[in-house]
Amino acid sequence: MKSIRLLALAATLVLGYAVAAAAAPVCNKKIESFDFVVDYSGSMMMHNKDLKMVKMEAAKTALKRVNAAIPALDYYGGLHTISPNGAIIEQSPWNRAAMDSGINQLKSDFTIFGRMTNMGDGLQVYSPAFNAMKKPGAIILVTDGDNNRGVDMVEIARQLYASQRGVTLHIISFADTPTGEATIKAIAALNPSTVVVRGEDLVNSDAAVERFVLAVFCQEESVIVLRGVNFAFDSYALDGKAMGILNEAAELIKANPNKRVVLTGWTDSLGTDAYNAKLSQNRANSVKSYLAKQGIPASRMTAIGKGKSYKYDNKTEEGRYMNRRTELSFD
The missing domain is CATH 3.30.1330.60 (OmpA-like domain)
Structure with a gap:
């Protein structure tokens, strides 16, 4: 049975997905694996003026809400950080509780000043790991878009698409500067399948979480x-x-x-x-x-x-x- 969902967001008619009445949607798998890649730079330790909390704390909340809404299917999942790089969970069979525990390990009290952002270099370092992901795969980048040292992040994303098939970059955006916004828009423009969502929306709205999870994890249906x-x-x-x-x-x-x-x-x-x-x-x-x-x-x-x-x-x-x-x- 194909479902037509009557949800509470806007009076618009749009293409969508079948969702069961459960904590997480039931759907046909769109991807085999995903990796949360979190910007760990100094700017992410600054406050988000809308949420009145540190951006990294908001990022943790957004990721926990997304993790709770992922369909209970046999995905592979991972959790990594950039600037500095680190593996909290290597690619392995996804477990909701284990991923939640990993997200809790993300820190939000690093020094802000004197820590330059080299997101491009970090993505480049992870290229072999991304290449080894089960395909199709999704890299879910959590960032404010700042990249003020090292190689250009947009160029690395372009190289990633050129060298690897079956991997799509999606972005949970905490951009709060014109430069950060421009970087995220440029990455999104590289692939029409990229999904960009505001981190604030994931923190505040169940519907935004549902839309993001369906778009990234679930096969589109007619x-x-x-x-x-x-x-x-x-x-x-x-x-x-x-x-x-x-x-x-x-x-x-x-x-x-x-x-x-x-x-x-x-x-x-x-x-x-x-x-x-x-x-x-x-x-x-x-x-x-x-x-x-x-x-x-x-x-x-x-x-x-x-x-x-x-x-x-x-x-x-x-x-x-x-x-x-x-x-x-x-x-």
């Missing part, structure tokens, strides 16, 4: 993601934004006249199981009724209430909002 059809607390009423998105969904369904549609409703974790089972069914029914008014035969649609969802963090308002959703899939 599905559509509809974002914005969510519900207020204890409600199954559709607002104007949701109706606009469902109008587009109706056109999509009409374009696939031979497929049945399954509508699955979810709630957050507040309330009793019995109450939430009924509420989630009402939410699925609400979407079904609206689509029927748009010309989709009710006989083509099945509405299912699944009750409580734990896909997103129910301890936060954002997480609870994103759990109060309906998923639409073709059967």
Whole structure:
């Protein structure tokens, strides 16, 4: 079954991926291996003004959130640092708990001044290790883009692509200078498959973590993601934004006249199981009724209430909002 996810970010219609209602998505593997490569330079020990914390501490938080959301599949994983270079976890079968422990070992109290950044040299040193990665592989570079000593980081990235097939550089960016931004943009421009995400977004947003993990770790499928059809607390009423998105969904369904549609409703974790089972069914029914008014035969649609969802963090308002959703899939 291919899923169409109704998530809470923006009222836009975009290509997406199938995601199960779990702490980490279930998907088809896009890569066989990955390596977190962390900028350990002095500038990463400085404060991020938006998060009001040291950039390296923010990087650790972002990496832990990404690690927690990686699908439970048989990837190989590693964790390395640059400037100075060091191996915290060599490439080996990925284990979520072991990677989390490795991320905790990253330090954020190194001296800031007098420690020049030679990211290009560091990437060059790791070239043989990257070449030995199981392919296809992903190098996830965590950096603010500063590279003020040694060989040019962009040139080394270019050489990496020229000498190795099946490896893609992705970037978790903490850039806070024009030079750093320019470096990251130049690296991203080398490969259309590169995913760049702001580190602050990974720290603050479950949805940003999900999008990044799906894009890097999961094989793209021929599905559509509809974002914005969510519900207020204890409600199954559709607002104007949701109706606009469902109008587009109706056109999509009409374009696939031979497929049945399954509508699955979810709630957050507040309330009793019995109450939430009924509420989630009402939410699925609400979407079904609206689509029927748009010309989709009710006989083509099945509405299912699944009750409580734990896909997103129910301890936060954002997480609870994103759990109060309906998923639409073709059967």
